[in-house]
Every structure is written in structure tokens, then in C-alpha cells.
Amino acid sequence: MIRTLPNSRAYSWSYAAFVVLYFVFLFAPLAVTCVLAFNDSNFPSLPWYGFSLDWFASPGPERVGILHDAQNLRAIWTSFQTAFWVSIMTVVVGTCAAFLFEQENFPLKGALYFLMLAPLVIPGVILGISQLLAANTAGFFIEDTFGLDVPFLRPSFWLVVLGQFSFITTFVTLVVSARLRKFDRTLEEAALNLGANRWQVIRHITLPYLRPAIVGAGTVAFLMSFENFNTTLFLVGSEPTLPINLYLQVRDGSTPVINAISLLLIVGSSILAVANLWVSRKA
Amino acid sequence: MRRARLGFWLFLAPVLAWLVLLIVLPHLDLLVMSLRSGSGSRASWTLQNYANFFGEPIYWLTFVRTAMYSVITTAITFLLAMPVAFYIAKVARVRLQGFLLTLLLLPFWVSELVRIYGWMILLRESGVVNFALLKLGLADAPVEMLYNDATMIMGLVYTSMLFMVVPLVSAVESLDDSLIEAAHDLGAGRAAIWWRIILPHCKPGITSGAIVVFMLCLGNYLTPNLMGGKNSLWFTEQIYNQFIASFNWNQGAAFGFLLLALSSAIIWIGLKITGQKLGEVAS
Known part of the structure; x- marks a missing residue:
């Protein structure tokens, strides 16, 4: 059952096999995506025609690698x-929220804390549409009242930043609060x-302590x-941001350039993940 | 003291701005919008948008389907994640533990789109799995494995797995080995140990995992859209259609509010049944 208790051999082996299969299931799609980025073919599929860097570096016109796309x-x-922008804004506001909820006492604190957690349980699609609606309403209101046109209240770069900020701040708050506690x-x-x-206390004592969490x-x-x-x-x-742009390409048929981008994303996020783990280990 | 109050307001202001402007007001706007028809000065209050939902079977059937499949996905995710979490926390050699946990987290740092794309090039008609089946002589003609409900559920399980495994690993880890040893010494079988000791101990972890997985499935757009077939319409796709394709924002708002109500209700029931608070689950 557990390490200290005796187990039959068959049981141990089949349990280990199950876990190995699980990890295969976990990594199969990523591994295949990465390998096919190097296939000398016009489609992201087998058979293997040989190794090629075309989908990274080819300038076109037949194959356009990511570096020329x-x-x-x-x-x-x-x-x-x-x-x-999202990470800067979420870190600033999330740290403020952590101080607010861990070090201050005020009426309705419980209610505000509950509200702060709400973005965790609101589906992302709903956050998107409600923010689209609210920005639209605000835009109409400002135009009617002041006769001003505010471009960022229409779907735009800054509206995306605000939309993502609205729920990512909750995660930052929870991480920083956990350390502040x-x-x-x-x-x-x-x-x-x-x-x-x-302010000197926060600047010289508390913030340096919080740095790994931040x-x-x-x-x-x-x-x-x-x-x-x-x-x-x-x-x-x-x-469009990269995920939106990739989605449009995947939906309408795909070329191995998507594999090349995916490979870069996988490598990039793995490096960030390991670095993040290393920083939090050291803390 | 006056300076300390100033600090309090400096912490409170950005947090209030975030929660009121980006969470409370947009969702109130969503509710108001769903209860109105038309826009601008010709708008009037109505329940028609909700009547449309109940009157048109395609709408509420999609809603029920989405809810049912999310429950099924959550259950499958739990059944698959529990043995893996137990293996990592209690069975694997201690030196292997950290490595396995890191390995487990790694794929989830990669964009959901990349993971889904990986499954698409594995499973589609010209995909890698079909290529292998044909080569091995296990199939005479390529089989289309994408675009059906089973594959879609597998995709949903895959994308939300992490949010089940992580809380389960920490729940199992906090269980004292000696409890299992004692039960074993007193003659309890495997089933009894699981049912009477391990599962009751892991209840908080199971709840928080199940809530997050359920919510993510309900609000997922990519997986049903790219892996599901023509008949596996997801409710988020209905919302998208109303907003972007038909440009009927009032109807879309009503759908959005219904989805929000459903996810909130299920989460509330989940917390009530297990007697936990949102704050505990979040941390």
C-alpha cells in the first residue's frame, strides 16, 4: 500500500506501469508537436522525410519559417x-491587496475578501463578455455626456490588458498573501x-522579505x-495576441510553422517554470 | 496614527478600483443587459432573452449537455488523478518525489492551445496515431478520431488534470503514514483503508480540485471548439455566436448570466456538502 507496508510484486509493477502510462499520456502531444517541427514536409504529419529547419528559418516563398512570418x-x-503590462499591474495591485488583507482591519473586510476571490470562480468567457459590455456602456456614456470618444473602450490592446488584469491579480494576491502571513x-x-x-519599514524590511513571492x-x-x-x-x-492568432490558423488548417512556434513556446515556458521553481526553492 | 490611516487608504484605493470597476460593475452590466432588448434610447426591460433560452431546445439542451459533460469530466479527472497523486505522495521513492512532481507540472505551463494542437496532430485522420496503426497493420483505412464527444472529453480531462492532481498530492502528503499502518495492522483491507481513511482525509483537496476542474470545463472554449464535432456544441460557443456572429448582445448576456449562475450554484453546493468555505479552498 505505502512504502512501509509489504506489497505483492504484481501489484507494485502494475501500479508503476499505470503511472508511467499516465506520464506518456501527459507528454505525448507535446513531444509529437516538437518532433514534427523538424520534419521536412509541408504538413505536420508523418511519414518522416528527413530533418529540416525550414519551418524556423526558411524565408519563403513556398515555406515561410517563423523567423520570416x-x-x-x-x-x-x-x-x-x-x-x-499585465504582470506589472497585477504585481502592484496584488501586493497592495496582500497588505490590505493581511495587515489592516476594516469594516466589511470579509465581504471584500470574498469579492477578491470571485474571479477564481468566474469562467474566463464570462469575464470577457462582461468587460466588453461594461467598456461599451462606459464608452457610450462618456460620448453622450462629454462628447468624447475614448478609443481604448472599444476592443483593443488596453482592454485586453484590463481584462486579463482583472482575474490574474487574484492569483498574485493569494501568492503574496501566503508569504506575508x-x-x-x-x-x-x-x-x-x-x-x-x-514606509521605511515596508521599503527596507517587508518588501525585501516578500521579494521571492513577488x-x-x-x-x-x-x-x-x-x-x-x-x-x-x-x-x-x-x-491579435499569439494564442488568438494561433487559434485562427489551427482552425483553418495548419502548417508546420505552428509546430515551430509551439516548440518555442514549450521551451520558453519550461525555462520560466524551472527558473520560477529555482527561485521559490531558494526562498 | 494619521500616517498609518493614509497607508490604509493607499492600499485600499487600487484594490477597490480593481474590484468595483472590473468585477462588480461589469457583472451588474451583464445582468442589466440580459434584462433589456435593443440598445440606446429604444431599449426596454424584458424577460424575452431568458424566455428564448427556455423556448428553444437547442439552447437549453446545449446548456444541460455542457453541465453534464463537465460533471463527467470532473469525475474522470478525479479517478485518473487520485492514484497518480497517491503514488507520488506515498509510494514513489522519496528522492524521486520532487522530480515526478516537477514533471507533472511542466506540461501545464504550456499554452492550452499548444496542448490541444498536439492532440489534433496525433489523432486526426492523417495524424500520427493513424499512421502507426496503418504501418502496424492494425487498421485498413485511417480512422477519424477527432471531432467526437469521447475525444472532446479526453481533451477536457487532459487540459484540467493539473488542477486536480496538485491539491490531491498535497492532501495525501499531509496524511500521517501511521494511520494507514495502524489500519493495516488491525486487519483492514485495501478497500477499507481507501474508503475509511484516505478519502475522508483528502476531502478538502478533492473539493477544491473538483471545483476548479468543473469551472474550467464549463468555461472552456478551445477544447470543445477544436476537438468536438459538429454535434458537440458547448455553451460557451453559443455565447460566442450570440456576441460575435449574431451581434445580439442582450441574448448573449442572458446566456452568460445563466452560465455564471450555474457555475456559482454548483460551487456553492459543493462547498455546502463538504462544509467548507471558499477562502479555505482557495488557499
């Missing part, structure tokens, strides 16, 4: 910008006794934003 490169750049508050009291004011949460926020599909789908304007 202007549309996909633009989408990658848009996703980078989106993720950059373990903080020894006598350190703050000591600093206050020695004449520091509240860096980790920021990394996760970056990835969540980079890969978000459901919420972005409804808010995206004329600049």
Missing part, C-alpha cells in the same frame, strides 16, 4: 507587450521602535497573460 512575429510581440511582525515593531516610519507571482502572471485565450477572445481588437 511577419504576422506571427507581430502577434508574439503583441503578447509580449500585453504580458509585460508567515512574516514575523516583531521585525516591523523593532524597526518602528528604532525610529523608522511605516518575483514568482510576476512570472506566473506573465505566463498566464501570454497564454490567455478565453477572456482575450472577446476583447481583442485589430492586434
Whole structure:
């Protein structure tokens, strides 16, 4: 049953086989995607025609590799910008929220905490449409009242940033709160006794302590934003992010350039994942 | 003291702005929009959007199907994840544990779109699995394995697996080995140990895993859209159709609100049955 209890050989072997199969199930689609990125073929399928880097570097016109694919490169750049702003905004507001819920007491704190958790249980599609509606309503209102046209309230880059920000902040808040809860508050009291004011305490004592959690949460926020599909789908304007752009290509038939992009995404996110793990181990 | 109050307001302001402007108001707008017809000055209050939902079988059948398949997916995910979580936490050698856990998390850092795309090139008519079947002589003609309900459920299980495994691993890990040893010494069989000791202990982990998986399935758009067939319409696709294709935002808002109500209700029931609070499950 467990390590310390005796098991029949057949039981141990079949259990281990099940776990191995599970990991095969987990990695098969990713492995196949990566391998077929290098196949010298016009379709992402077998048979194997030999090794080729065409889908990365070929300038066209028959095969356009990712390095020469202007549309996909633009989408990658848009996703980078989106993720950059989302991770900065979520980290700032999420850290504020962590301080608010861990160190302050105020009426209706429970209700506000519940509201803060709500984005966890609202499906992403719903967040997307409600934000689309609200931005539209606000846009109409401002135009009617002040005669002003606010372009970012239509589906656009900044609406995507706001939409993703609205739920990723909850994750950042939870991660930073978890670390703040373990903080020894006598350190703050000591600093206050020695004449520091509240801001000096936060700047020199609490924030350095929180840094691993903030860096980790920021990394996760970056990835969540980079890969978000459901919420972005409804808010995206004329600049599609990478997942939206890939979706349109996959839906309408695919070329191995998608495998090449996928491989880059897999490598990139694995590096971020391992780095994140390493940072949190060290903390 | 006055300075401390200033700090409180500085923490509160961004958090309130986030929650009121991006969570509360948009969802109120969603509710208002669903109860109106038309737009601008000719709009009027109506329940017609909800009447359409109940009057048109295609709408509520899709809704029921989506809910049923999400429940099935959650159950399958649990049945598959439980033995794996138990293996990692209690059976695998201690040195292997961290490695297996990292391996388990890795695929989920990769975009959902890439994972689905991997399954598509594995399973489609010209896919890798069919190629292998033909080569091995196990099939005479390629079989289309995509675009049916079973494959779609497999895809949903695959994409949401992580959110079940992680809470289960930490739940099983916190179980004291000696309890299992004691039960074994007193003559309990495997079934009794699972049923009377392991599962009751893991209840909080099971609840939080099940809630997240259920919610993610309900709100999923990519997997049913890319892996499901013509007849496996998902409710999020109905919402998308109303918003983007028919441009009927009032009807789409009503659908969105119904989906939100369903997911909130199921989560509430889940928490009530197991006697837990949202805050506990989230942390």
C-alpha cells in the first residue's frame, strides 16, 4: 500500500506501469508537436522525410519559417507587450491587496475578501463578455455626456490588458498573501521602535522579505497573460495576441510553422517554470 | 496614527478600483443587459432573452449537455488523478518525489492551445496515431478520431488534470503514514483503508480540485471548439455566436448570466456538502 507496508510484486509493477502510462499520456502531444517541427514536409504529419529547419528559418516563398512570418512575429510581440503590462499591474495591485488583507482591519473586510476571490470562480468567457459590455456602456456614456470618444473602450490592446488584469491579480494576491502571513511582525515593531516610519519599514524590511513571492507571482502572471485565450477572445481588437492568432490558423488548417512556434513556446515556458521553481526553492 | 490611516487608504484605493470597476460593475452590466432588448434610447426591460433560452431546445439542451459533460469530466479527472497523486505522495521513492512532481507540472505551463494542437496532430485522420496503426497493420483505412464527444472529453480531462492532481498530492502528503499502518495492522483491507481513511482525509483537496476542474470545463472554449464535432456544441460557443456572429448582445448576456449562475450554484453546493468555505479552498 505505502512504502512501509509489504506489497505483492504484481501489484507494485502494475501500479508503476499505470503511472508511467499516465506520464506518456501527459507528454505525448507535446513531444509529437516538437518532433514534427523538424520534419521536412509541408504538413505536420508523418511519414518522416528527413530533418529540416525550414519551418524556423526558411524565408519563403513556398515555406515561410517563423523567423520570416511577419504576422506571427507581430502577434508574439503583441503578447509580449500585453504580458509585460499585465504582470506589472497585477504585481502592484496584488501586493497592495496582500497588505490590505493581511495587515489592516476594516469594516466589511470579509465581504471584500470574498469579492477578491470571485474571479477564481468566474469562467474566463464570462469575464470577457462582461468587460466588453461594461467598456461599451462606459464608452457610450462618456460620448453622450462629454462628447468624447475614448478609443481604448472599444476592443483593443488596453482592454485586453484590463481584462486579463482583472482575474490574474487574484492569483498574485493569494501568492503574496501566503508569504506575508508567515512574516514575523516583531521585525516591523523593532524597526518602528528604532525610529523608522511605516514606509521605511515596508521599503527596507517587508518588501525585501516578500521579494521571492513577488518575483514568482510576476512570472506566473506573465505566463498566464501570454497564454490567455478565453477572456482575450472577446476583447481583442485589430492586434491579435499569439494564442488568438494561433487559434485562427489551427482552425483553418495548419502548417508546420505552428509546430515551430509551439516548440518555442514549450521551451520558453519550461525555462520560466524551472527558473520560477529555482527561485521559490531558494526562498 | 494619521500616517498609518493614509497607508490604509493607499492600499485600499487600487484594490477597490480593481474590484468595483472590473468585477462588480461589469457583472451588474451583464445582468442589466440580459434584462433589456435593443440598445440606446429604444431599449426596454424584458424577460424575452431568458424566455428564448427556455423556448428553444437547442439552447437549453446545449446548456444541460455542457453541465453534464463537465460533471463527467470532473469525475474522470478525479479517478485518473487520485492514484497518480497517491503514488507520488506515498509510494514513489522519496528522492524521486520532487522530480515526478516537477514533471507533472511542466506540461501545464504550456499554452492550452499548444496542448490541444498536439492532440489534433496525433489523432486526426492523417495524424500520427493513424499512421502507426496503418504501418502496424492494425487498421485498413485511417480512422477519424477527432471531432467526437469521447475525444472532446479526453481533451477536457487532459487540459484540467493539473488542477486536480496538485491539491490531491498535497492532501495525501499531509496524511500521517501511521494511520494507514495502524489500519493495516488491525486487519483492514485495501478497500477499507481507501474508503475509511484516505478519502475522508483528502476531502478538502478533492473539493477544491473538483471545483476548479468543473469551472474550467464549463468555461472552456478551445477544447470543445477544436476537438468536438459538429454535434458537440458547448455553451460557451453559443455565447460566442450570440456576441460575435449574431451581434445580439442582450441574448448573449442572458446566456452568460445563466452560465455564471450555474457555475456559482454548483460551487456553492459543493462547498455546502463538504462544509467548507471558499477562502479555505482557495488557499
